[in-house]
Amino acid sequence: MTSCKNCETRLEANFCSNCGQRDIALDRPLKELLGEVLRKTFDVDGRAFRTLWTLFRRPGVLTSEFLAGRRQLYSPPFRLYLVISLMFFIVAAWVAGQGILLAEGQTLQADAPGQAQFFSDHVPRLMFILLPLFALLLKAAYRHRLYFDHLIHALHLHSAAYVVLALLMPLEQAATSSWPALLAQSVLSAYLVVMFVVSLRRVYRASWLGTGARAAAVSVGYVMLVAGSFEAASYFSMPESAALPFLTD
Numbered sequence: 560m561t562s563c564k565n566c567e568t569r570l571e572a573n574f575c576s577n578c579g580q581r582d583i584a585l586d587r588p589l590k591e592l593l594g595e596v597l598r599k600t601f602d603v604d605g606r607a608f609r610t611l612w613t614l615f616r617r618p619g620v621l622t623s624e625f626l627a628g629r630r631q632l633y634s635p636p637f638r639l640y641l642v643i644s645l646m647f648f649i650v651a652a653w654v655a656g657q658g659i660l661l662a663e664g665q666t667l668q669a670d671a672p673g674q675a676q677f678f679s680d681h682v683p684r685l686m687f688i689l690l691p692l693f694a695l696l697l698k699a700a701y702r703h704r705l706y707f708d709h710l711i712h713a714l715h716l717h718s719a720a721y722v723v724l725a726l727l728m729p730l731e732q733a734a735t736s737s738w739p740a741l742l743a744q745s746v747l748s749a750y751l752v753v754m755f756v757v758s759l760r761r762v763y764r765a766s767w768l769g770t771g772a773r774a775a776a777v778s779v780g781y782v783m784l785v786a787g788s789f790e791a792a793s794y795f796s797m798p799e800s801a802a803l804p805f806l807t808d
Contacts, residue, residue, distance in 0.1 A: 610634040614719050618754045619761030622712045626762075636714040640690075644683065647721035652679035654728045681792050689784060690717055696780050700773040701763050712762055716755065723751045 562569055568577040610633045613620050621633055654660060656675035658667040665671075690713050697709035727747050733740035755778070760770040 606632065606634050610639060614639075614715065615722075615754070617761075618719070619712075619715075619758035621715050622708075622758070622762045625711055626708055636711050636718075640714045640718050643718045643721050644686070647725045648678060648683045650725040651682065651728060652676075654678075654731075659729060659732045677793060677796060681796055682789075685785075685788050685792055686717070689781075689788060690714070692784060693717070693777075693781050696777045700777050701765075704763065708762075712758070716758060719754060719758075720751060723747050723754075 566577050610621065613633065621636070624630070624633060625636060652675045655678050656671055658665075658671040660674055661667065661670060691710065693716075694706060694709040694713040697712060698704070698706050701709070727744055730740045730744050734744045735741075756770055756774045759765070759774050760767065763770070765773070
């Protein structure tokens with residue numbers, strides 16, 4: 560029988576009964592160790608696919624299930640947000656670096672690198688700060704619920720929005736000249752709106768009219784916060800010529 564490497568208590572299972580540390584055997588092939596790390600970090604198992612399916616197929620269910628204590632079937636909200644946001648910021652920086660977000664008069668050589676750096680260096684930090692502020696807006700709209708409830712909901716909503724935006728952004732340039740790209744953008748944008756409203760109604764159980772009014776108010780407030788934060792950050796971190804089109808329109 561082995562002992563816990565942390566407190567030397569005799570182990571009778573995979574976890575120490577005294578300090579709770581898990582017994583991990585490190586004397587294994589590197590490939591096996593890395594595989595376990597990836598599985599634990601990115602949750603590459605049935606839960607991940609079930610979580611993503613529920614996130615998009617049934618908006619609001621993940622939040623409701625988590626707050627009800629039924630958490631075993633799905634990936635934890637914060638882990639889900641971290642993985643999806645990491646992928647989204649990589650995609651956003653790549654899209655900007657390819658010149659897809661350039662406005663008229665901007666060039667790939669002079670302005671695209673500044674936009675790409677903005678999305679890779681500054682946007683992740685901004686969104687990490689803005690997410691709890693979004694939860695505060697939800698709290699203002701639904702005061703009877705705890706702030707923690709809104710924070711979990713915000714993590715799920717942002718995770719879904721990042722996936723949709725990661726699909727939308729590469730179509731930005733093509734949508735100006737290709738109707739299939741424009742149609743795809745319109746469908747994705749409509750889904751984002753519908754998903755938000757349905758999620759609010761499912762989590763907070765309000766009427767459709769009340770949900771729609773609160774969704775509009777929260778959306779306007781958050782768009783103003785995001786736009787203002789992005790404009791301020793870009794003013795200090797980007798050359799004026801490389802400014803993002805949606806900040807100058």
